[in-house]
Amino acid sequence: MTTSSDAAGRPAGEERTQAVVGVGSMVMGDDGVGYHAIEALEDRSLPDGTSLTHAGTTAFLALEAMSGADRALVVDALALDEPPGTIREFRLDRPEVDAPEVTMHDYSFTDALAVGDVAYDVPERVRLLGVVPAELDPALELSDPVSAALPELVSRIEQRLTEEAQD
Template identity: 25%
Template structure:
C-alpha cells in the first residue's frame, strides 16, 4: 500500500466531518482516537470539519495526506475502504457522494492550481449507517473508529 507514498516527509491525517450529525462525524472521531492513543510528533492530526476551503493553508509543506471521511460507497456501513495515492474515490458510472461544501479532491485541485505541489493522498473511508442530529456514531460505525485508527497508525509508521 505504501510503496507509492513519499517516505520521511511531512504527513497529515485529516479527519473530515460534522461532529453533531451522527455518522457524519466519523473522521473527527478517528482523529480524536488517534490523539488518545498517541501518534509520533511528526504526524499532524487535523480536525477538518466540513469547511475544507479553510484547510488550504494547512496543506503547506504536506507530502503525505491521509483523509478520513464517510462516503456513499457500495459498502456495508462500517466497512473500511482505502483509496491509495493515484486512485482517488471515483468510479465511472457511480456517484460517490461526500457531504461537504467542497470535496477534498476539489481542495487538492485548487491547491495545485495555485502552483503548489500535490501531496500523496490516501483516503480511508466508510459508508455511514445514519446521518442525523447527535454526537454519537451508529452501532455500525462505533467499532470502525478503532479499526481505522489502527490502520492509519500503521500506514503512518510505514511512511518512515
C-alpha cells in the same frame, strides 16, 4: 561538499511530515467519523512530524491543514454501496482510481484538491480512509456499526503513518 538527499530532494535525515485531516460534521452522526478518529489519534504515539486536524466541512481548511506536508491522510464517512461500518481506502493522488466523492458543505474536496495546488502546497501523496455510514441524522454519537469500526480505522491510520514515515 556534497550532501545526500531523498527522492523528494529533502536533505538526508530531514523529517518527513504527514497530515491527518478529519473531515465531516461532528453533529451529524456518522458524518463525524473523521472527528472521532482524530480525537482517538490524539492519545496515540504517532511518528514525529505528524499533524492532526479537524477540518469540519470546509474543503479549503482541509487543504490548508495538509499544505506543506509530504503526505496526507483524509478521514471521512464514505457514501458507498456497502454495508455500514465497512472501511475503505483510496489514493486521491491517482486520477485513474475511482474514489468516492468527498462532498463538503462549501466545495467538493476532490475539486478543491484538483485546483488547490495554486494556493496551497498540496502533498504529492494523498490517501482517503473512511467508513461507510449508517446514520447521517443530527447526533453527536456514531451509530453502532461505525463505532465498532472506529478502532480498526484508527489502527489502519496508524499503520499508514508508520509505513509512510519509513518510506
